[in-house]
Amino acid sequence: MTVYSGPVFEMATRQFGVIADHLSIPFDERDRLLMPKRAITVSCPIHRDDGTIAVFEGYRVQHHLTIGPTKGGTRFAPSVDIGEVAALAIWMSWKCALVGLPYGGAKGGVRVDLASISKRELEGLSRRYMQEMIPFVGPHTDVMAPDMGTNEQVMAWFMDTYSMYQGQTVTEIVTGKPVSSGGTLGRREATGRGVAYLARRVLNDLGINLGNATAVVQGFGNVGSYAALELQRYGLKVIAVSDHTGALHNAAGLDIPALARHAAEHGSIAGYSNELQYDPANILTLPCDVLVPAAMERVIDADTAAHLKCRVLAEGANGPTTPEADRVLEKRQDEVFVIPDILCNSGGVVVSYFEWVQDLQQLFWEEEEVTRREYHILDRAFDQMVARAKLDKIPHRTAAMAIGVEKVRAAKLTRGLFP
Ligand code: NAD
Numbered sequence: 001m002t003v004y005s006g007p008v009f010e011m012a013t014r015q016f017g018v019i020a021d022h023l024s025i026p027f028d029e030r031d032r033l034l035m036p037k038r039a040i041t042v043s044c045p046i047h048r049d050d051g052t053i054a055v056f057e058g059y060r061v062q063h064h065l066t067i068g069p070t071k072g073g074t075r076f077a078p079s080v081d082i083g084e085v086a087a088l089a090i091w092m093s094w095k096c097a098l099v100g101l102p103y104g105g106a107k108g109g110v111r112v113d114l115a116s117i118s119k120r121e122l123e124g125l126s127r128r129y130m131q132e133m134i135p136f137v138g139p140h141t142d143v144m145a146p147d148m149g150t151n152e153q154v155m156a157w158f159m160d161t162y163s164m165y166q167g168q169t170v171t172e173i174v175t176g177k178p179v180s181s182g183g184t185l186g187r188r189e190a191t192g193r194g195v196a197y198l199a200r201r202v203l204n205d206l207g208i209n210l211g212n213a214t215a216v217v218q219g220f221g222n223v224g225s226y227a228a229l230e231l232q233r234y235g236l237k238v239i240a241v242s243d244h245t246g247a248l249h250n251a252a253g254l255d256i257p258a259l260a261r262h263a264a265e266h267g268s269i270a271g272y273s274n275e276l277q278y279d280p281a282n283i284l285t286l287p288c289d290v291l292v293p294a295a296m297e298r299v300i301d302a303d304t305a306a307h308l309k310c311r312v313l314a315e316g317a318n319g320p321t322t323p324e325a326d327r328v329l330e331k332r333q334d335e336v337f338v339i340p341d342i343l344c345n346s347g348g349v350v351v352s353y354f355e356w357v358q359d360l361q362q363l364f365w366e367e368e369e370v371t372r373r374e375y376h377i378l379d380r381a382f383d384q385m386v387a388r389a390k391l392d393k394i395p396h397r398t399a400a401m402a403i404g405v406e407k408v409r410a411a412k413l414t415r416g417l418f419p
Contacts (some may be wrong), residue, residue: 077148099380100381215237299317350373
């Protein structure tokens with residue numbers, strides 16, 4: 001038992017165990033690689049609109065500071081707990097190392113049901129959370145970004161709160177900011193675009209004609225909506241999408257730009273169409289060429305994995321596939337090509353890194369340069385993952401994580417015990 005114990009942390013631990021066994025990492029070295037360097041829990045009191053005071057619990061976990069500052073998103077959701085945040089921080093570490101960024105992983109979150117607070121209360125909560133984190137973060141210590149339930153506006157409030165404390169504008173304290181406040185072109189779209197780019201690459205490698213291909217997307221927030229838009233732009237028919245309010249299905253293909261406009265205006269896909277409504281419980285097992293889980297973790301268990309009817313599983317969400325499901329998918333490698341989360345959704349942190357670099361240099365790039373560099377890094381990591389999987393005869397996830405873990409381990413071994 002640790003303070004992190006819970007199903008998501010357990011999943012990250014079991015995944016790490018598989019990698020550590022594969023790499024024959026001595027047992028006395030494993031905790032040092034796995035256990036987070038720091039975990040911070042804070043209380044965030046805010047004034048409610050009705051004059052009462054409410055207190056929300058917030059967390060930040062910094063997994064390791066061996067390679068550089070930590071980097072990771074901030075999640076506002078009712079399910080957030082410190083174990084989930086720690087698992088997400090650990091996955092960020094392997095992800096940053098895999099794609100070659102000079103960061104350790106971090107993650108943060110506030111346990112809050114966003115449907116229960118107003119926009120003014122959300123601003124108060126965002127500012128208070130950052131205020132409480134000021135002693136523990138910094139542009140060279142820990143750099144925050146958006147995740148589920150947070151967006152560019154929340155990042156702007158974080159940046160403003162930190163900057164007011166410093167007495168000067170410090171744009172490089174968070175990434176995923178609005179372009180008007182020091183954000184980079186291409187960050188908003190980066191994660192979804194990267195998911196679609198890698199999925200297209202696999203379809204091309206498999207000889208599947210994009211014009212005849214179909215996609216299904218679970219989750220229609222930042223990642224899911226931009227992945228769907230980009231897949232449609234590549235010529236695929238997006239036949240189903242879902243979010244927390246329900247699902248829509250159209251065998252002829254949904255009009256994704258129209259749906260994205262609706263979701264932006266109303267906050268969800270609810271109310272878009274009565275005729276196209278579909279049971280969200282069945283969305284993951286619809287026959288399709290590309291399945292993009294882009295909502296939350298642990299949605300594909302062993303049973304769902306056995307019934308997947310996609311050719312490519314492009315993991316937009318973090319941790320959507322359980323270790324039990326991985327064992328099923330290992331046996332189905334010739335039927336389902338898995339692009340594991342730490343590679344598939346890494347376009348987000350890659351472009352966050354570009355945003356940080358641009359802010360530090362105060363030199364801003366064209367969107368074309370941002371996207372070109374993003375795809376270059378994704379291609380390089382994809383090639384390395386596939387080559388390693390072939391060489392070691394291991395699944396893609398094991399290969400991707402092994403590359404990440406090896407890099408962190410090498411840095412720890414050469415530096416010594418402190419970082
Ligand atoms: P978001 O808050 O913008 O969107 C989340 C979406 O999931 C919403 O459409 C919500 O309605 C939907 N959803 C929630 N519960 C659902 C359910 N039970 N069934 C179906 N849909 C459900 O969040 P996001 O930033 O798009 O993040 C989504 C996932 O991608 C998370 O796992 C996150 O960690 C991961 N991720 C995000 C980024 C990023 O840049 N935003 C980068 C890497 C990974």
